[in-house]
Amino acid sequence: MDGCGQFLKSEFPLINDDLYEYVEGVLTNGIDDFEDSDELYEAVGAVLHEVAEGKTEDDIREICGKMLDLLRGTNGETSKGTHKVLDAPVHLGSMAANLQDNVEDIKSIWVMQRDEALKVDARKLEKAEQKLLQKQEKRQEFATTNKAAPPIKLQSATASQVTSKKESKMEAKGVNRAQDIRIENFDVSYGDKVLLQAANLVLAFGRRYGLVGRNGLGKTTLLRMISSGALRIPSHVSVLHVEQEVVGDDKTALESVLECDFARQSLLDREKEINSLLNGEAKSNETNLTNELSEIYAALGAMEADKAPARASIILAGLGFTPDMQIRATKTFSGGWRMRLALARALFSKPDLLLLDEPTNMLDMKAIIWLENYLQTWPTTLLVVSHDRHFLDTVPTDILNLQSATLDPYRGNYTRFESVKAERVRNRTREIEAQEQHKAHVKEFIDRFRYNANRASSVQSKIKMLEKLPELKPVEKEIEVLLRFPEVEALSPPILQLKEVSFGYTPEKLVLKDVELGATLESRICIVGDNGAGKTTLLKLILGILSPTQGTRVTHRNLRFAYFSQHHVDQLQMNGSSVELLQQEYPGRPVEEYRRQLGSFGVSGDLALQVVASLSGGQKSRVAFAKMCMSNPNFLILDEPTNHLDIETIEALGHAINKYTGGVILVSHDERLIRMVCKELWRHRNITHNELLTWPKMTDTKIACSPVAHSD
Incomplete structure (x- = not known):
């Protein structure tokens, strides 16, 4: 290296000590890694150019070649020496004693020159390692996307x-x-x-x-x-508490409802057991068994057990279960129908305290009306969470308002609650104003006669009276809910048309027949009908998710749909925050844009940074709306959008739809929202004995929105 160093300094006299040590370190530690002078130039050429005076790139490449030759020897042999053949025994101890003088002799014995063919190519090794790393990353990504997401640990x-x-x-x-x-x-x-x-x-x-x-x-x-x-x-x-759906098994829907009456079921099971014993050979305890059987029959008669199947069947029918569905196994039902089954079991068992959380979410209009009528004669205590204005006006005898971390009771239905609450706010405002006027009058008296010895006692009494006055706090006003859909550009018609469209999942049974539908950006079409009538199927035909069996679908080439499905909330990514969710779905945009989009649907501040799984159902719905509108759609397809939304947000949604400049097709059972936005209402009717369904347009919105007119 000494000769190479001298050569380096002679060729580059301006090189400083730091650069020289750097080049020396590269040459000393990496000489075996350089196959030719080009690789050495790539390693140190940039440094040498800084101190090269009047030298071109070709000159420096030539110098790198000479340095490489000096390090390896002119014949390409390593400077570490050649093999030495021993012709006599060697005494290593004496050689070690004279290590300074005989170091090359010792190396010649033990240090073998490596075969060039066995050397590892550093470049090839690096490329192989990179390929291996990429494969491992792909495997990890595949495993992450294809395995079930780990359970989310939420605060309890x-x-x-x-x-x-x-x-x-x-x-x-x-x-x-x-x-x-x-x-x-x-x-x-x-x-x-x-x-x-x-x-x-x-x-x-x-x-x-x-x-x-x-x-x-x-x-x-x-x-x-x-x-x-x-x-x-x-x-x-x-x-x-009706919260989870029934676990599906081989029991029929009717049997599933009947078995939740545990007292009746236990008596029937004991009756079968006693009859089995009496029919057996053992007759030793026949008298006692007969007496017990008589008591069981008396108990069953007292509870009118024979009427239980009819009562269970009535409840199931009211919730939309046809006679054929009532004898089907529970495992054949979807999640929504199993939730209805859970509600039927609760209504049949009649607990002392029944807790219902948004029971109308899973029901169509007919079932909601039936449930309202059924619960009006509920014999025990009922506590129900609902955001359906009509339901809250029909069912409750009392309203509990959760606000400012406390519960305020009100007698009467929701309409009565609103008027009383507004009156309380007005009364409290008047009380506060009257108290402030009184305080001002008293303070004026105190300031006027504070230094008057004759009025000293009066002043002191006034001061004490002010101190004893109760502090009246104004009623905390709730923040007004505002929702904003994006502005869209106008499109020239035709926008959307379905012409004589028919559809069936099987050729034998059609779901829709001869559907004629036309929509523009001014359309506000509401679709109503029984569950299973094909409303969601019609929406998928409009979106192009399904293709018509017959007929044609025509859309404008610039039409952009946004679809809010019934299960949109359940399909959100629950692991991250709302901002992260939008970043994953629409990457590459500023964080401020995601925050602004969430804020337009009421998800702002720290709420946008919370884990989605920790949000309430209504807050998740707002996140779903924000995600849906990130693509700037000009036509909204909304399937039951009011599920989980509170009353104020439902009203804000109605105002937002009315201000939206694009088209809207809506499926909903919320009568208030329908009345707010509906310009055209489509309902299904049976047209043949095969119960094929279609939607004729009804232009008289007031009549169409009447619950009894929603379906034939």
């Missing part, structure tokens, strides 16, 4: 409450037979967020309560706290 809700010693003693002795439910001075939290604080909940037996409030305030969490026992209620009160 917690509850605490204060119970009286009297009630605790009665519970311990088992003598508490109160049918009213009182949960006093309790708190409910979800992680760091306080949902309810020092709240009181009183449910009188036989009354029906509607629980209302904005999305995300904790209505569903409150129901879960009650049903799970986190909030204690009298142990003898039976509670049933």
Whole structure:
């Protein structure tokens, strides 16, 4: 290396010590990695150009070749020496003693020159390692996308409450037979967020309560706290919370409903057991068994067990189960029908406290009307969360308003609640204004006579009176909900047409026949009909997801659809935040654009950074709307968009649809939304004995929106 170093300094006299040490290190440690002078030039050429005075690239390449020859020897042999053939024994101890003088001799014995063919090509090794790394990344990506997502660990809700010693003693002795439910001075939290604080909940037996409030305030969490026992209620009160769908098995729908009456079912099972014993050979205990059987028959007669199948069948029919469906195995039903089955089981079993969370979400208009009528005669206590205005006006006897982390009770239905609440706000405002005027008058008196000795006692009494005045806090106003759909450019007609369209999943049975539909960017078409009538199928034909069996579909070449499906919320990616969800779906845009898009649908601030799985159903719906509109669509297809939305957001959705400059086709059972936006209403009717379905246009919106006119 000394000779090479001298040659380097002679060729580049301007090279400084730092650059020289760098080049020396490259040459010393990497000489075996360089196959030719070109590779050496790639390693140190850029450095040498900095100190090259008057030298071209070709000159420096030539110098690199000479340096490589100096390091390896002129004949391409390594400077480490050649093989030495021993002709006599060698005493290594004596050679080691003279290590400084005989180092080359020792190397010649032990250091063998490597075969060039066995050397590892550094470039090829690097390329091979890169290919291996890419394969591993592809395998990891494939495994990530094809395996089930790991379970999301969410914070759990917690509850605490204060119970009286009297009630605790009665519970311990088992003598508490109160049918009213009182949960006093309790708190409910979800992680760091306080949902309810020092709240009181009183449910009188036989009354029906509607629980209302904005999305995300904790209505569903409150129901879960009650049903799970986190909030204690009298142990003898039976509670049933309709939240999960029925697990499918071989039992028929009717049998599934009947078996939830445990008292009746246990008596019937014991009856079969006793009859089996009496029909056997053993007759030793015949008298006792006969007496027990008589008691069972008396108990079954008292509870009118023979009428149970008819009652269960009526409930199933009201919820949309046809006679054929009632004898089908539960495992053959979809998730939505299993939820209806869970509701039927709850209505049949009649618990002391029935908890329902958005029961109308899974029902069509006919089933909703039936449920409203059925619940009006509900004999026990009912607590229901709903955002259906008509349902809340029809079913509840009382309204519980969840606001500002507390529960405020109101007598009457939702319309009555709104008027009373507005009157309370006006009264509180007047009280605050009157108190402020009174304070100002008293303070004026105090300031006027503060230094008057004759009025000193009066001044002191006025000051004490001011200190004792109660602090009146104004009623906290809720933030107005605003939704904004994107602005779109006008398109020249025709925009969308279905001409004599028929469709069937099998040739033998058509779902739709001879459908004629035309829409423009001014269209506000609402489609109503029974479940199974083919509403969602029609939407998929409009979108082009399904192809007509007969007929044609014509659309404008610049038409961009946005589809909000019934299960849009369940299809969101739950692991990340709302901002991350939009980034994954529409990458490459500024974060501010994602935040602005979410904000236009009420998902702003820290809410946009929360994990999607931790959001309420209504908040997830808003995220779904924001995602849907990121593509700037000019035609909206909305299938049951009001599910999970609170009343204020449903009204804001109606206003947003009316301001939207694109076309809208809507499937909904929310009568208020239909009345707000509907210009054309399409309903199904049976046209032949084969029950083929079509939608004739109804232009008289007032008549069409009447519940009884939704279907023939």
